[in-house]
Amino acid sequence: MTSKRGDLKKIIMDTKTLPTLPTVIQKLNSLSDNDKSSVQEMAKIVTSDQVISARILRLANSPSYGFYRVSTISNAMILLGVNVVKSLALSSSIFAIMEKDIVGLWEHSLGVGAAANLIARKLGLPECEEIATAGLLHDIGKVIISIKCSEAEKEILKLVRERRIYTMEAEMEIIDTDHAEVGGWLAKCWFLPDKLGEPIAFHHDVAASRNHRIKTAVVHIADVLICASGFSNSGESFVPPIQKIAWDTLKLNEQILAELVDEIEDKLVEVKNFSLEMMAD
Amino acid sequence: MQKIPLMLAKAGMILARDVFRGNSPIGMPLCGKGTELTDSLIVRFENMDVQTVHVEGHPVWEEGECSVDDLLRQLDSRFSKTLQEPLNVALYNIYKAYLTRCMGGDSDKQAR
Ligand SMILES: [Fe+2]
Ligand SMILES: [Fe+2]
Numbered sequence: 001m002t003s004k005r006g007d008l009k010k011i012i013m014d015t016k017t018l019p020t021l022p023t024v025i026q027k028l029n030s031l032s033d034n035d036k037s038s039v040q041e042m043a044k045i046v047t048s049d050q051v052i053s054a055r056i057l058r059l060a061n062s063p064s065y066g067f068y069r070v071s072t073i074s075n076a077m078i079l080l081g082v083n084v085v086k087s088l089a090l091s092s093s094i095f096a097i098m099e100k101d102i103v104g105l106w107e108h109s110l111g112v113g114a115a116a117n118l119i120a121r122k123l124g125l126p127e128c129e130e131i132a133t134a135g136l137l138h139d140i141g142k143v144i145i146s147i148k149c150s151e152a153e154k155e156i157l158k159l160v161r162e163r164r165i166y167t168m169e170a171e172m173e174i175i176d177t178d179h180a181e182v183g184g185w186l187a188k189c190w191f192l193p194d195k196l197g198e199p200i201a202f203h204h205d206v207a208a209s210r211n212h213r214i215k216t217a218v219v220h221i222a223d224v225l226i227c228a229s230g231f232s233n234s235g236e237s238f239v240p241p242i243q244k245i246a247w248d249t250l251k252l253n254e255q256i257l258a259e260l261v262d263e264i265e266d267k268l269v270e271v272k273n274f275s276l277e278m279m280a281d
Numbered sequence: 282m283q284k285i286p287l288m289l290a291k292a293g294m295i296l297a298r299d300v301f302r303g304n305s306p307i308g309m310p311l312c313g314k315g316t317e318l319t320d321s322l323i324v325r326f327e328n329m330d331v332q333t334v335h336v337e338g339h340p341v342w343e344e345g346e347c348s349v350d351d352l353l354r355q356l357d358s359r360f361s362k363t364l365q366e367p368l369n370v371a372l373y374n375i376y377k378a379y380l381t382r383c384m385g386g387d388s389d390k391q392a393r
Contacts, residue, residue, distance in 0.1 A: 238361065
């Protein structure tokens with residue numbers, strides 16, 4: 001491990017240097033080892049922080065999930081699962097730090113979350129909510145890089161523009177790692193389960209996903225589709241290649257792909273409205 | 282096909298999708314796709330809490346909206362690195378057909 005990569009990993013895995021994690025998360029983390037803690041108990045902890053509760057409910061009602069009106073935290077925990085609610089608490093706190101200068105990435109993430117949900121449903125996969133959440137979080141590494149290494153991030157963006165290369169390639173050159181790996185580290189230090197961590201860490205290298213390849217493949221395809229649609233500016237100008245292993249894992253064909261494009265484009269109208277509303281206040 | 286707020290719907294537009302009460306696809310549709318909109322139909326939709334409708338072609342142009350040529354050029358640019366990959370070519374063709382269709386291009390059957 002070269003020093004740049006090692007340094008970055010150290011910074012990221014050291015939770016103290018992360019954007020202040022709400023105490024709620026720490027309490028939840030300590031609870032999750034204790035199987036006896038009930039949904040009600042967890043809901044009580046989350047509800048004690050009103051800002052976080054509001055953010056969670058907002059995301060729970062986003063187009064990434066298919067439920068109408070999730071109005072309470074315990075409802076969200078039952079409908080979406082404890083892991084999803086925990087991830088939403090974390091990601092909304094992280095995204096809140098970034099605020100408006102990453103609108104493009106935020107919209108891209110919402111789009112991939114919604115697309116991942118549609119793909120998972122269409123293919124009849126289990127745990128659609130987890131898959132949607134992995135989609136929502138897949139580029140969280142980019143956010144962390146921009147918080148933790150804003151100088152390097154500028155260089156990365158410059159390289160991407162000047163040499164017309166993928167973000168991954170530029171990241172490799174400048175920080176000797178990439179946002180997918182960084183996202184994977186982050187998932188680990190937040191104690192997110194592997195079914196969320198693997199799709200985040202391997203959405204650009206599906207073959208490397210060992211235990212949750214189907215979920216990883218869905219997030220990969222969702223990312224490619226959102227790039228292809230040109231929805232929002234995530235900083236990526238080129239559609240990545242569709243990985244054959246993802247295509248085969250999901251047993252996709254052109255017919256399904258065409259139907260997905262129609263459904264996703266339809267959904268993106270909602271996603272756009274949702275993000276505009278969120279930015280408005 | 283274009284999804285528009287009911288406010289912008291006009292008599293003569295053709296429904297591209299079934300319309301449901303309150304926009305939720307449960308129960309019987311109020312009106313089937315292929316129907317030509319009339320003023321009285323639009324009023325009826327208003328009363329039934331319909332907020333958006335899908336219509337054929339691309340009858341409503343917003344300010345700053347790109348032309349179909351612009352959109353296709355941007356699509357070409359996005360795919361410029363991956364058009365030697367068969368799967369990406371398939372996706373490119375699907376998007377090209379989609380854009381042409383929803384911008385009211387030739388593949389769209391129009392009653393005009
Ligand atoms: Fe990515
Ligand atoms: Fe992405």
